[in-house]
Amino acid sequence: MLKDVTIGQFFPGNSFVHRLDPRMKLLLTLLYVVALFLVPDFWGFLVIGALMGLVVAFSGISLRVVFRGLKSLIFIIVFTAFFNILYGGGEPLFPGISWLGWLKAEGVRNALFMIIRIILLILGTSYLTYTTSPVMLTDAMERLFRPLKVLRIPVHELAMMMTIALRFIPTLIDETDKIINAQKARGADFETGNIVRRARALVPILIPLLISAFRRAEELADAMECRCYHGGEGRTRYKVYSFSWRDWVALALMLAALSLIILMVIF
Amino acid sequence: MAKIIEVSQLSFSYPEEDGNPSSPALHDVSLDIEEGEFLAILGHNGCGKSTLAKHFNGLLKAESGSVKVMNMDASEEQNLLEIRRNVGMVFQNPDNQLIATVVDEDVAFALENLGVPYPEMVQRVDEALELVGMTKYRHHAPHRLSGGQKQRVAIAGVLAMRPRCIVLDEPTAMLDPQGRREVMKTIRRLNREQGITVVLITHYMDEAVQADRVVVMGEGEIILDGTPREVFQNVGLLHSLSLDVPQTAELMFALRQEDIKVPIAVLSVEECLEVLEKMLGGAKK
């Protein structure tokens, strides 16, 4: 079940999107998120949706993978929708039926709006990590944010932490699965009972997981030192990047979409 | 032959926990490792094998005594990078030593740290992957490989540094028989063909007999040191250290206890067969 979590995973490939410069991809994703939050109405989502469609089509990674990943986030989506409906104003959606009085037009509209926004947000950021290896991604961050070093922000260290976190997500997920099965075999019950009971049932999973994560961290630190890791100073990089025509095409499309949305906001 | 690692009168204790003084993990250990040899280290759980290994490249600092690697003192901070470049280390769990999510990016990690320029880096990554026979998998994600393959990637990550010595701490302990064979074959080939010094810590006797030299540890001290043939003669002593001996040596030991005159250290099945045939009166078909 946990194997379905695909967030932060990388699927190697050689598609148009894979071959974009990671720095450009990072920048595009930032612009995408900005555009997404500027969207004033449902028409705006059409623009963003079209853009996302292009990414999906030219990445060689099927939407199914993403939706499998989305399933694990269903809780956040339902939660958002619920509160938007609850606190939405406006006219009741079904004026005749009294017990549906809490369902207001404005609330439902807001809920839908938020759900689409969240899904598009997850899609956009997922495709960034699906098509960019963590090393490249953090490399790109390190390069893009290098100027921040002047402000004494430890850019290299943060990037390295990200690399390792992304690298260990699948390992820790496998491990969680194993622990859950081991506890189930001992008669633990994670599927029935109220929220408090279920939350309490998680304790025997989290503690072994935490302990093993610390042990792993210690071993990893040794392994990194053995391979001469000594911070960011004097490091060279295995990947060299240069912008190609693909990057400029992608940037042009993104800027076009962004301008369209800005126009929508203004008019 | 030149000595690559010289350990003399090394003692070490881990810091005490909650005021309980811990007994020393290593006590007065002296050991010289020759350039180009294949050394196996045996010993029961907790006898200090890993602790000793971590002194070979300065992960731990000698408390008393000294460790010298290629005539450099391993407790001097400024020697560490040069020592670690020359003495690579591979650990038991491949999942905890791979840093990147693509095989070739992981192999390049040490080279990035060493500041190797780009074109040379590509060449050395290729070379290292070739040496462990993983070239085909260079663009794969390590967490989808088999245990034996992961461990070979870990070895390649060390080989990329072009070390003179590789220390492997139970590299096959988590592998299935197939993975164990792959890794052992790789290790032996590196030793024979590339002349890389190999220090192999293991619990498997069939791996230890493949070495040129076997060191047996117990309670933080070196108890036996010699060729596999010499070491496995001491079946009684090894048993008292709760260690196995190769099955053939075990058989000879049992026969000798019945007062049957057979040689002591017989390490291969063929050799054992020969001895048994002779014993049964040369009953050749």
Ligand SMILES: Nc1ncnc2c1ncn2[C@@H]1O[C@H](COP(=O)(O)OP(=O)(O)OP(=O)(O)O)[C@@H](O)[C@H]1O
């Ligand atoms: N990080 C540590 N902190 C405190 N004590 C430790 C630590 N690591 C090992 N020890 C102790 O030091 C002694 C030697 O441990 P070491 O790991 O070197 O043994 P080992 O021979 O490698 O055993 P194994 O075969 O289980 O790997 C043991 O008694 C162990 O409990």
Ligand SMILES: [Mg+2]
């Ligand atoms: Mg050990």
